[in-house]
Amino acid sequence: MEVEARGPCMSDELYAGLERQLVALAGRKNAGWKVGLTSGQARDSMGAGFRPFGYILSERVFSSGAELPFSEPGVLGLENELCFRFDRDVQGDADRDEVIAAFASVAPAFEINEQRLGSDPTPEQRLEDNLSQWGIVIGEGRELDWRAFPFESLVVDLMFDGEKIETVAAKNHIDDHIDSLVALVRTLARFDRSIKGGDLVITGSYTRQRIAQVGCWCGDFGPAIGEVEVVFS
Numbered sequence: 001m002e003v004e005a006r007g008p009c010m011s012d013e014l015y016a017g018l019e020r021q022l023v024a025l026a027g028r029k030n031a032g033w034k035v036g037l038t039s040g041q042a043r044d045s046m047g048a049g050f051r052p053f054g055y056i057l058s059e060r061v062f063s064s065g066a067e068l069p070f071s072e073p074g075v076l077g078l079e080n081e082l083c084f085r086f087d088r089d090v091q092g093d094a095d096r097d098e099v100i101a102a103f104a105s106v107a108p109a110f111e112i113n114e115q116r117l118g119s120d121p122t123p124e125q126r127l128e129d130n131l132s133q134w135g136i137v138i139g140e141g142r143e144l145d146w147r148a149f150p151f152e153s154l155v156v157d158l159m160f161d162g163e164k165i166e167t168v169a170a171k172n173h174i175d176d177h178i179d180s181l182v183a184l185v186r187t188l189a190r191f192d193r194s195i196k197g198g199d200l201v202i203t204g205s206y207t208r209q210r211i212a213q214v215g216c217w218c219g220d221f222g223p224a225i226g227e228v229e230v231v232f233s
Contacts, residue, residue, distance in 0.1 A: 010190075014046060017127030021054070022191060024130070029058040031200050032086075034111065035184045036131045038204030039174035046123045051175070051183040052131065056200060060112075060135030062230070068112070068137075070232040073212045075115055076134065078230070079205035080156045080168075080219040082177060083109035083138050088197045092189030097147075099181045102195070105141030108221045108228040111202055112136065136202060139228035149224070151177050157220040158207040168206040177203045 034054040037045055046052065062068070070076075087104035094102070114134040117125055126132070151170060158166040180203040181195075188194055195201065207219065216231045 010050060010187075011047070013122075013124045014050065014052070014127060017124035018052060018187075018191065020128040021130055022193070024128070025055050031056045031058040031061050032202075033184060033188070033195065033199065034081075034131065034133055034202045035180045035204055038180050039206070040208070042205075043175070049183075051180060051187065052127055053184055053187055054131040054133045056133065056136055056202070061200065062135060062137045064108075064137060064139040064228045065231070066137055067231045067233055070211065070214045071114075074210045076211040076232075077113040077115070077132075078207075078209060078211060078217060079111045079113065080158055080207040080221070080228075081109050081111050081136075081202040081205055082151075082221075082225070083107045083136065083141075084177075084181065084201045084203065085141055086195050086197055086199045086201065090185050090195040092185060092194060094182070094185050096178050096182060099178060099185065100146055103146070103181075103201075105143045106146065106225065107141040108139040108219055108225050109202055110137040110217070110219060110228055110230050111205065112230075136200065137228060137230045138200070139226050142225060144224070154206075154221055154225065156206040156222075158209065159218045159220070160209075161215045165209060166207045170206065174204050174206060180204060 036052045084103045085105045088102045090102045112134045113132040154170040156168050214233050218229045220227045
């Protein structure tokens, strides 16, 4: 796979991890992408400014209210994220305005993660393992003028069986979402990949919890974005 310069924030080991991740995707139907390491303590954990991608399998995209099987305690985790639905292709040199023009809606979502690696995996192993991605649960998409939307003012409440578990504000916690999308476009281009019309993209976690028991989780992004729910049983 021949590409141009890998950039100052991607070592040979990280590059190889992403290459092997794409090899594992071959032959499987891809619904879109995740942008990793955009929030909290994970930010810059593999190098300054490095925002790796992961893929989302079409068979693991669920609508809000979905009922998913409970596994052993702690094997699965969930994170509140925003999900961007694109209705047109995005070129590798797209700027912020072109990226905003390319997505059709934004929805409240959960990313479901799965612990598949042993203790203390290397960054390369984490990338090869698709950054623990298992699936996503998506609420109703909203169509607004996203050019001026104050993403930095969002506050997300995470509830379990009606009890508030966690509240996280976007400010000083998560990267600018459009910057994350632009970073994804640039990184994918190094592997001859791109965002396509119909793709779903999640841009990083607000909340983060392990699934310890059966029950209903709800993420509330406020009136402008809405809520998303998933039940483990």
